[in-house]
Amino acid sequence: MxxxxxxxxxxxxxxxxxxxxxxxxxxxxxxxxxxxxxxxxxxxxxxxxxxxxxxxxxxxxxxxxxxxxxxxxxxxxxxxxxxxxxxxxxxxxxxxxxxxxxxxxxxxxxxxxxxxxxxxxxxxxxxxxxxxxxxxxxxxxxxxxxxxxxxxxxxxxxxxxxxxxxxxxxxxxxxxxxxxxxxxxxxxxxxxxxxxxxxxxxxxxxxxxxxxxxxxxxxxxxxxxxxxxxxxxxxxxxxxxxxxxxxxxxxxxxxxxxxxxxxxxxxxxxxxxxNYIEANALATPEHIVPEWYFWPFYAILRAFTFDFILEAKLWGVVAMVSAIVLLFFLPWLDSSPVKSMRYRPKARMWTYVLLADILILSWCGGAVAEQPYIIISQIAAIYYFAHFLIILPLVSRTETPLPLPASISEAVLKGDASTGAPAGITDTGRNAAPTAQPAE
CATH class of the missing domain: 1.20.810.10 (Cytochrome Bc1 Complex; Chain C)
Incomplete structure (x- = not known):
């Protein structure tokens, strides 16, 4: 810009x-x-x-x-x-x-x-x-x-x-x-x-x-x-x-x-x-898994184990696709006027819970399709959708955000009093003089 x-x-x-x-x-x-x-x-x-x-x-x-x-x-x-x-x-x-x-x-x-x-x-x-x-x-x-x-x-x-x-x-x-x-x-x-x-x-x-x-x-x-x-x-x-x-x-x-x-x-x-064994249509591997970066969505896919109106396999496909399509609607699901989670303590807490939930889904997606991984993936999949469809909309309407700085330069030069930045993230140079040097 x-x-x-x-x-x-x-x-x-x-x-x-x-x-x-x-x-x-x-x-x-x-x-x-x-x-x-x-x-x-x-x-x-x-x-x-x-x-x-x-x-x-x-x-x-x-x-x-x-x-x-x-x-x-x-x-x-x-x-x-x-x-x-x-x-x-x-x-x-x-x-x-x-x-x-x-x-x-x-x-x-x-x-x-x-x-x-x-x-x-x-x-x-x-x-x-x-x-x-x-x-x-x-x-x-x-x-x-x-x-x-x-x-x-x-x-x-x-x-x-x-x-x-x-x-x-x-x-x-x-x-x-x-x-x-x-x-x-x-x-x-x-x-x-x-x-x-x-x-x-x-x-x-x-x-x-x-x-x-x-x-x-x-x-x-x-x-x-x-x-x-x-x-x-x-x-x-x-x-x-x-x-x-x-x-x-x-x-x-x-x-x-x-x-x-x-x-x-x-x-x-x-x-x-x-995958270092040549493909053989007559020998099914004991445990079929996709690459690790698909594991969260694979866990959601496998979380449906029984038919309810529709076939369980169809519910799994719908849920897996919906888990990604849901992200398109995130700008409207989160109606808070404040952008950064630094100033939204409740939303920040639930966002960390979401991160833990995704890691649990990854663990279940790479595991064998048996108990207790199935029930854990079912609970984690429920939370994933509840976070975006229930928790985040409710929190964005009810929480009281922390006071925002008047400007970016004020936050940099006077120090940002908010808490809760992700681990390892620091804005160095906040107290530097307003010169041409980068204050990050």
Missing amino acids: SFGWSKPYEPTSALGKWFDERLPVPRLVHGSLGGGYEVPRNINYFYNFGVLAGLALVIQIVTGVVLAMHYAANTEVAFSSVEHIMRDVNYGWLMRYMHANGASFFFIVVYVHMWRGLYYGSYKAPRELVWMLGVVIFLLMMATAFMGYVLPWGQMSFWGATVITNLFSAIPVVGDAIVTFLLGGFAVDNATLNRFFSLHFLLPFIIAGVVMLKIWSLHIPGSNNPTGVEVKGPADTIPFHPYFTAKDLFGVGVYLTIFSIFLFFMPNFLGHPD
Whole structure:
């Protein structure tokens, strides 16, 4: 978001002026990411995760294109082609491990990014569309990751695809037709693998397009901040570059360090060992589970164990889809005029309960479908929906928020007296003098 006090872009060379008059890309970059883009001066390291998600997407696209050059989408040779990439292609092992672990790290940074949005109220007006586009990206990520999990054609790939696609058969009247359309036949086979490979290659570029829309929509109202107070003047902002580009680069360094540790020292830690066994339609694995980042939704899916008017499997599908679709309506379910949970003590407490609930769902989703995991997942699933549909609307209408600072600069320079920021989040430099130095 460019304010009236932002420094306008001025080309410094004759070539720069000539280019700017004909294709103003440098002006666009300056206004979007450079010194012409003003951001709240108090945003903290939790705001790095948007950039990290973009980096993770770039890693996935680049490594995916390289892997596609050597992968064969045929059930007879798909598993062998992955082994060929690992053993015979120059640095193929690196590309494959970067792609496999990159998917997990992509979901990690997106989940943290979503948590930050929930905690600081980034879904509230005037940023509802920014939040909704983020949920669209999340749905596209889930579809892309599911299809990518099938491509190695291991045991978990085959049986995971079989279980998940067969869930659509629970839809009345058209369910079987949908399953046949998705599979390209009556079972997971060569046609399925070809379809999933094509879509898995295409969807990341669609995600990139939606990311561009999200960035565009974000630049209209500007970035949110930990206080949730809107920008009121030049004292509330500083240029994105160089202050927050340096901060983002530090975050990128930390991210790549942790990513490299997994990549070089425990590349299979986040995967499933059964996927190193070639797919066999005659040998069902003892415990079929999706990738870890699907576990909360898988637990909700499995929480329905008996028929009630409709088939239990259909209730599970509806609940799993609803758990994500519900996020689209969050800006209207939470009617509190105060954005940040820092100033909403009751809502903050229930938000931490939601986080614990999601972790419990993840634990149950990765466990065997037996007691006590089933009853625990049922209770956790009930709370998940109750939080968004009952607790949050009631709390937002009844709680008394803490006093908000008059402006962002006041919170930074005088110290924010509120309590309850997430562990590890501090706004350093609050007592700094109002100079050009970044007070975060």
